[in-house]
Structure formats: structure tokens, C-alpha cells
Amino acid sequence: MKLLQSLTREVLLVRKTDAPQSVDDYIARVPEPGRSTLNKMRTTIRSVVPKDATEVISYGLPAFKYKGALVYYGAFANHCSFFPGSAQLIEQFKDELKDFSLTKGAIRFPLDKPLPAPLVKKFVKARITQNDLKKRA
Numbered sequence: 001m002k003l004l005q006s007l008t009r010e011v012l013l014v015r016k017t018d019a020p021q022s023v024d025d026y027i028a029r030v031p032e033p034g035r036s037t038l039n040k041m042r043t044t045i046r047s048v049v050p051k052d053a054t055e056v057i058s059y060g061l062p063a064f065k066y067k068g069a070l071v072y073y074g075a076f077a078n079h080c081s082f083f084p085g086s087a088q089l090i091e092q093f094k095d096e097l098k099d100f101s102l103t104k105g106a107i108r109f110p111l112d113k114p115l116p117a118p119l120v121k122k123f124v125k126a127r128i129t130q131n132d133l134k135k136r137a
Helices: 002-010 023-029 034-046 087-092 117-136
Strands: 054-058 061-065 069-075 080-083 107-109
Touching: 023 034, 023 054, 023 061, 034 061, 034 069, 034 080, 034 117, 069 117, 087 117
Parallel strands: none
Antiparallel strands: 054 061, 061 069, 069 080, 080 107
């Protein structure tokens, strides 16, 4: 629910017919420099997700799913955001996030400066672990 509330605050309202139908479509609509930033983020996330993870558009944003929602990311007018799907992880890694604008569910960063790849990988791996543990319970 917290993720949904955060996404609702972040996502620009788009008519359903204008909504992107795929991650490629979403990224293609983003002007530079945001497009390059999202492509870098996508490549970084792809490098660590399991082979059976899927890419989808969810809540109007590119997302990865693996045993449930994993992470979301997107571009907005003045920033990009990464949604790790866990306020607990944002709190856990807050010392590494001191240079970024934070909300309960999002990490905001400049359109032309992607989050550091090692940090994104750390979040994604932690989310994979969370989802694996949740599915066992």
C-alpha cells in the first residue's frame, strides 16, 4: 500500500489511451537526458534480476516483477525516480542515499545523473531476497 501511495504521488496522470504499452514504448517517449538515464538503469537492473523476472508497465511506470513486484523506475519533468518497493530498504541504506532526495517509497535523482549502478544492484538484490522469503512464508 505504501508503494502504491508513493507511486500515486509521483506518476503524472496520463489518459489510459495514451499510456505506454511496453517498457520500450515508455522509454522512447522520454526526452533526453532522461531516456539515457532510464536505459542505464534498465541495463543495471537486468544485469542482476533472475532470468524468470519480467518487465512490465505497472502504475504507468516501467517495472520488474519476480515473485511479485520487484522495483519500479521512471522519468518525470525535473527528475527520475527509483522505487525499490520497500520503505524498509530506503531506511536501511539511508547513509548511502544522503546525496539524493527521498520520499517513503522513492529515490529521486537528476535526469542526467543515474543512480550509481552498485547501489541499484544492492537494492534489486535485497528486493529479490525479500520476495523469495515472502513466497516461502
